[in-house]
Amino acid sequence: MKIFGVLFISLFFLSCNNTPLVRNEPNNEKITLKDTTLKKKTTIPELEIKHIHEYFTRFVKKRRFNGSIAIAKNGQIVFDTISGFSNVRRRIKLKENSVQQLASITKPVTATVVLQLVEEGKLKLSDTITQFLSELPEHYSRLTIKQLLSHRSGLSQYYYFCDHLMDEREKLIYNDTVLCVMNFHNPDPHFKPGKRYDYCNTNYLLLASIIEAIEKKSYPNVIKERILDKCGMKNSFVFNCKEDSVPSNLVYGHTKWNKLFEFDYLDGIVGDKGLFSNAKEMLLFDNKLNNGSLLNDSTINLAFTPHNKIKHGKSYGLGWRIRHHKKLGKIIYHTGWWHGNRNIYIKIPKNDYTIVILSNALRGSQYNMNDILEHFTYDEYDNKRENQVALFDHL
Numbered sequence: 001m002k003i004f005g006v007l008f009i010s011l012f013f014l015s016c017n018n019t020p021l022v023r024n025e026p027n028n029e030k031i032t033l034k035d036t037t038l039k040k041k042t043t044i045p046e047l048e049i050k051h052i053h054e055y056f057t058r059f060v061k062k063r064r065f066n067g068s069i070a071i072a073k074n075g076q077i078v079f080d081t082i083s084g085f086s087n088v089r090r091r092i093k094l095k096e097n098s099v100q101q102l103a104s105i106t107k108p109v110t111a112t113v114v115l116q117l118v119e120e121g122k123l124k125l126s127d128t129i130t131q132f133l134s135e136l137p138e139h140y141s142r143l144t145i146k147q148l149l150s151h152r153s154g155l156s157q158y159y160y161f162c163d164h165l166m167d168e169r170e171k172l173i174y175n176d177t178v179l180c181v182m183n184f185h186n187p188d189p190h191f192k193p194g195k196r197y198d199y200c201n202t203n204y205l206l207l208a209s210i211i212e213a214i215e216k217k218s219y220p221n222v223i224k225e226r227i228l229d230k231c232g233m234k235n236s237f238v239f240n241c242k243e244d245s246v247p248s249n250l251v252y253g254h255t256k257w258n259k260l261f262e263f264d265y266l267d268g269i270v271g272d273k274g275l276f277s278n279a280k281e282m283l284l285f286d287n288k289l290n291n292g293s294l295l296n297d298s299t300i301n302l303a304f305t306p307h308n309k310i311k312h313g314k315s316y317g318l319g320w321r322i323r324h325h326k327k328l329g330k331i332i333y334h335t336g337w338w339h340g341n342r343n344i345y346i347k348i349p350k351n352d353y354t355i356v357i358l359s360n361a362l363r364g365s366q367y368n369m370n371d372i373l374e375h376f377t378y379d380e381y382d383n384k385r386e387n388q389v390a391l392f393d394h395l
Helices: 003-017 046-063 101-118 136-143 145-149 158-165 176-186 201-215 217-233 279-290 297-303 367-372 380-394
Strands: 033-036 069-071 078-085 086-087 275-276 314-316 321-324 329-338 342-347 353-359
Touching: 033 342, 046 069, 046 078, 046 101, 069 145, 069 279, 078 279, 078 342, 086 321, 101 201, 101 275, 101 297, 101 329, 101 342, 145 201, 158 176, 158 217, 176 201, 201 217, 217 279, 279 342
Parallel strands: none
Antiparallel strands: 033 078, 069 078, 069 353, 314 321, 321 329, 329 342, 342 353
């Protein structure tokens, strides 16, 4: 009986994994550094922008930062830099349209689409996931959409049980593959649904599959129509590994030895990751989110509210990490690490700043979030004081 089970699993994966990994190499080019500070409006004091510009210029140079950084206040871009290479060893520069794997910063985008479907009445946060993914085992009928969004499902990480079950990892697997594994093998959960918080990528894989079940379209196409096209993110995409070739503007992450990461068998899975973009285009998403074009204010407030117990000043909402800063108050953010890409997307509601830092190289991408936030603690008093000092120095 055990032998039959092993043979069944082997045949099952052979049927699910039939797509080879494909990669295109870009042409060799020289390095360039793009660094732009846009014209400032009177609503943002000159010295405030100067301070941010000087800090992030040092940030880039000191670390030999590789990637893109964009910072905006009230929708105005105050700092925008593209620095380094798409291929460090071959000295191929990053371009204006270069995009990289956002990794878990894909989760806020997935959550935004799920919440749009809630607003449209196509699902409820209290719905169980088997209402949409009926092939899953009985255990999953106790899981709700809200528990997936807030990481309270108790499920185990898909890459752990896939690594355990799969001997052949030469070909890509997809969300449907993992659903088949969950249906056949029924991996044990860590704990009962709703008991506590446990960050788990399986939650957002399932949410992507639920989106597909409701919309009757692929997740990449739904994201394109509902988010990317609406926000004007012309260079961004969810990479569809079922396509024949890699887009020419896609850049790979680097190891700490500056060797390119290759795609592996998990790169066909989306929802928890899979969105490729750059810092400036993520500001387009942020602007639409802020002005109510993507979600109603009440829904956004719900997403930005802690749905888990706050520990060490941190929690998780619906698709967003949340923490408290002693000077800036609530910080809404998300990080993303995958295959040599290290990213962070920060929103500071108190002073309407958004910071997007995307690096496609492990070397030079180490930084302290608290240190970054300290450079955004400007208030009206600080600006008045600095203006007075500047006037005195001028006299």
